[in-house]
Amino acid sequence: GQSLEQPSEVTAVEGAIVQINCTYQTSGFYGLSWYQQHDGGAPTFLSYNALDGLEETGRFSSFLSRSDSYGYLLLQELQMKDSASYFCAVRAITGGGNKLTFGTGTQLKVEL
Amino acid sequence: DTAVSQTPKYLVTQMGNDKSIKCEQNLGHDTMYWYKQDSKKFLKIMFSYNNKELIINETVPNRFSPKSPDKAHLNLHINSLELGDSAVYFCASSQESTRVKETQYFGPGTRLLVL
Numbered sequence: 001g002q003s004l005e006q007p008s009e010v011t012a013v014e015g016a017i018v019q020i021n022c023t024y025q026t027s028g029f030y031g032l033s034w035y036q037q038h039d040g041g042a043p044t045f046l047s048y049n050a051l052d053g054l055e056e057t058g059r060f061s062s063f064l065s066r067s068d069s070y071g072y073l074l075l076q077e078l079q080m081k082d083s084a085s086y087f088c089a090v091r092a093i094t095g096g097g098n099k100l101t102f103g104t105g106t107q108l109k110v111e112l
Numbered sequence: 113d114t115a116v117s118q119t120p121k122y123l124v125t126q127m128g129n130d131k132s133i134k135c136e137q138n139l140g141h142d143t144m145y146w147y148k149q150d151s152k153k154f155l156k157i158m159f160s161y162n163n164k165e166l167i168i169n170e171t172v173p174n175r176f177s178p179k180s181p182d183k184a185h186l187n188l189h190i191n192s193l194e195l196g197d198s199a200v201y202f203c204a205s206s207q208e209s210t211r212v213k214e215t216q217y218f219g220p221g222t223r224l225l226v227l
Contacts, residue, residue, distance in 0.1 A: 033214055042202060042218040043155065050214075085153060091214060098208075099168050100216065102155040 002026040004103035006088055011109045012078055020073045020106045022088030030091040032064050032071045033100065038084045046073070046086075075108070083110045115139050116219035118203050124225045125193060132189045133222045135203030143167075144186035145204040145216065146178060155202070161186055162208060193226045200224070 004024045012018040022032065031050035035043040047055050049064035049071060061074040075082055085105040092101065116137045125131055137144060145168075146158040160168035161180040175191045186203060203219040 031214060037153075042220050043204075043216075044218065045215045048214040087155065099157055099160060101157070105153050105155075 002090055002092060002101045004088055004090060004101065006086075006103045006106045008104070009107045009109070011111060013111050014078055014080060016078050017074065017076045018078060018108065020075075020086050020088075020108070022071045022073070022103055024069050024071075024088070024090050024103075026069075026090050026092045026101070028093035029066065029069075030093060030098070032062070033089045033091065034060075034062050034073045035087045035089060035102070036084050037087065037105070043087065048091075078110050080110050080112075083108060114220075116203055116205055116217050118201075118219040118222050120222060121220060122223050122225075124227065126227055127193055127195060129193050130189070130191045131193060131224075132187055133201055133203075133224075135186045135188070135219055137184055137203075137205040137217070137219075139205055139207070139217060141205040141207045141217075142183055143206050143208045144180065144183075145206075146186065146188050147202040147204060147218075149200045149202060149221070151199070159186075159188075193224075195226050198224055198226045 006022045033048045034046040037043045047062040054063045059076045064071040085107050087105045088103045089100045119134045143162045145160045149155045158172050159178045164180045177189045180186045200221045200223050202221045204216045206216045
């Protein structure tokens with residue numbers, strides 16, 4: 001099966017930098033995605049890493065180390081609107097097909 | 113225009129009833145999904161269809177039956193609703209045949225409450 005671990009909650013102040021870690025265990029690994037979900041809203045895609053290294057998209061960056069089965073999402077210049085849940089998700093090809101398995105989510109609270 | 117739409121947005125019903133949730137995407141994607149998100153925000157895939165063909169069927173009670181009349185629609189019918197079915201159900205779509213397949217676009221969700 002597949003399993004993902006990420007912290008349940010992270011708190012940071014506006015303007016700061018925060019890193020949300022994700023470790024995973026899976027066979028048939030294809031890539032690691034990150035999604036953001038505000039309370040009452042739908043998950044929205046943030047980034048995807050298939051290869052080792054850092055991908056940058058504006059204030060958000062995502063990192064992957066395939067050998068360590070580890071990735072992180074880095075949020076810079078935090079804003080109040082960044083308060084949301086962040087999910088890492090593993091894309092893997094298994095007996096059940098090519099699918100996305102989500103972690104349990106990290107609730108990020110941005111404070112003044 | 114909404115990319116992925118679901119109806120209804122809210123659904124409150126009694127145990128034992130049968131209900132359907134509809135999903136439509138206007139992105140021209142070839143793959144659609146149903147996810148269930150429970151009260152602890154755990155998001156789990158239920159089904160996936162590619163070009164109207166079922167490709168992923170997770171361990172879901174057979175009271176849940178998806179139907180894809182065409183590439184743009186994926187409906188979910190639930191028979192004999194149980195209390196544990198209360199959750200938010202999200203429809204999503206992606207284009208599997210391109211490099212951007214990793215982007216899944218989610219609908220707004222259907223909040224199902226079984227009493």
